[in-house]
Amino acid sequence: MWTYIFRRALYSIPILLGVNLITFLLFFMVSTPDDMARIQLGAKHVTQADIHTWKEEKGYNKPLFLNTDQSGTAILTDTIFYQKSIPLFQLDFGHSDSGRNINKDINERMWPSLALAIPSFIIALLTNIVFAMWMVMLIGTKLERLTLILSVALMSISGLFYIIIAQKVVAGLWHWFPVSGYTGGLEAWRFVMLPVLIGVIAGLGAGVRWYRSIFLEEINKPYVNTARAKVLSEQQVLFKHVLKNAMIPILTGVVVVIPSLFMGSLIMESFFSIPGLGSYTIDAINSQDFAVVRAMVFLGSVLYIVGLLLTDISYTWADPRVKFK
């Protein structure tokens, strides 16, 4: 298995290189370091000298891909592309355009993101599966059609509405939860509860339908009949037999997002002023801090690739017949 993981890790290098090349092309060729300097320096009357100093400070004063002034390997290494992308592979994100240490920011902001993302993920997973199972039990009844339409209606509402209304009514009017904000430590649960709740409800419609379709594919297989013939209760049939057999498609959809939980939720965090990585990214987008956005894009891609790898590994746990080659 370790050789398999090692080989997969090797495969991911060209993908990360590709990601890096795309983001580099986007950020440095389409909008040149001069443009970035102008944005960061802000003022309308920026002299060429100001731009030059800013570029020197941030290390943007080199050629993009090839430095013909240098000799030997320095032709390739003394360039913006090399200087700005090789450290990324060591997960060293350098400094933001406004001068902050990105690694330090990520270390600090990761925890609020996780405090929000992990409960959301687990509770959503459990609720979705339980509701989907319940809908499978309802097959053939009038109630089934109603729940189906209800789930379509739930998923037709923009997530923004759930957030805006809940924040206004549940937190603002009824004072059940704080409207927004965050504190570290155990007290954090008070601030996290409402966003978690909203996240679960907003995802319920689509989630339930997805799990239901997975279970429906299993429900007509012979082993289900056998289990029923053994006079197992319907709950036992569904939760013990069907759920286990539906594990592969479930894992395919679920495991890949687990590492990305680090990245936090852009919308939730900025609505509830939770100082996580999601709101960090939004702030960077709004202040056009390309260094931070680039770091987050790279981090996101690494986590996605780790997620794919974890998915493959989880298959062996769910189905012992799966072997790595």
Add this chain to the structure above:
Amino acid sequence: MTFIWLWTDFLLWVLFALSMFAVVKIRGNEILRQKWKKVFAQPLALSAFIVFVFYILIGLSDSVHFRLDNNTTTYSVLDRVLLPALNAEEKTYSTPLNFEQFSKEYLDSGLRGRVHLNLVDDSITNTGDNVKNLLSISANALFYAAAIFITFVLFIEKFTSVNTRNNQSAFITLFVLIFFCTWVLALIPNYHILGTDKAGIDVFYKAVKSIRTGMIFGLLTTLLALPPAIILGLMAGYFRGKTDDIIQYIYTTINAIPGILLIAALVLILQVYMDEHASDYASSLERSDLKLLLLCVILALTSWTGLCRLIRAETLKLSELEFVQAAKVFGVSNIKILFNHLMPNVMHLVLISIVLDFSGLVLIEAVLSYVGVGVDATTMSWGNMINAARLELSTDPVVWWPLASSFIFMFILVLSANLFADRVRQVFDPKGDTDA
């Protein structure tokens, strides 16, 4: 009168022509015709489809722009229909169907009171009169709607073989829509149906104008994403080997980049570029239109990968089958095999993904506007409305109607699209639910 063709207008009409072409094709194909018959056999799906078509018609009527000879403003057909709402110059907020402004201020007489709205008849000065007036207008509208509807039903009974009794829910939907139209047309010269916003602009007008933006997002993006998804997916599945490796590499790489970040990054760059070349655009309308189009291109760039992967997997299976092998043996060229033999067999995947993606794309527009990378601030869209409404909710008393309006308009569109998509998936997906 000179017609003005914006890029999105043009593409939307191309799309319309393409779908009409598809309808003709489907009518000529017995199997497809049976399948579509099955789709519409479900009353809910048929009703959802009628509502969806209604939205499309509004979107299309908003996609014919022209400029009158004595005027510099560009209008769309829809603008002319809603002209009273567009021209009424109110000062600030007013609640739906009200006759005076929302907040009190000092009047010319020196007293504090609410200013009467410009659009509403001056003779209406209290709530009782207002309700009476509204009821009489509504009754009139109902009468006209009933007249139109009955004529229509009689026409259908007389000249077609459609049995109106068998399609009750469809005709009820139709009646509701007709009544909605007559009601709106009757009220628009006299009232702000959904009130006015902070700048005194009619909220109903804004919400209706947003339909086009939502349509463009949902439809154009898919249209732009289809060619790369289909062509690359077919090629990867059919040629395999190196081609497959390269195409897989491309879409894995794009998938690896977090979607919303990639979109945000692309839009940031677009913004920088457009700001620098601001003088290249003839009018702000053209500028915001181009931005809308490029936003669709950006979304398409990030969203073709899912369908491509599905088509690749399906093509891998199909190329093993006898009819492809036979075509190869007969010396049919690769291009012909790809487009004449394989492509028709993956079209059900394409159809399902078009209808399923539509609602997601309409919803994402709002999110993008919130993140600050959405459509131009001058483009009317539900996202921009929701964005503005966030601040209004914290005022006291609450200004709820702009948010509610955008919510209702968006919800009905997305719901009908979702219900219809569900049925299409059931019928066309061989693995689809068998229970309905």
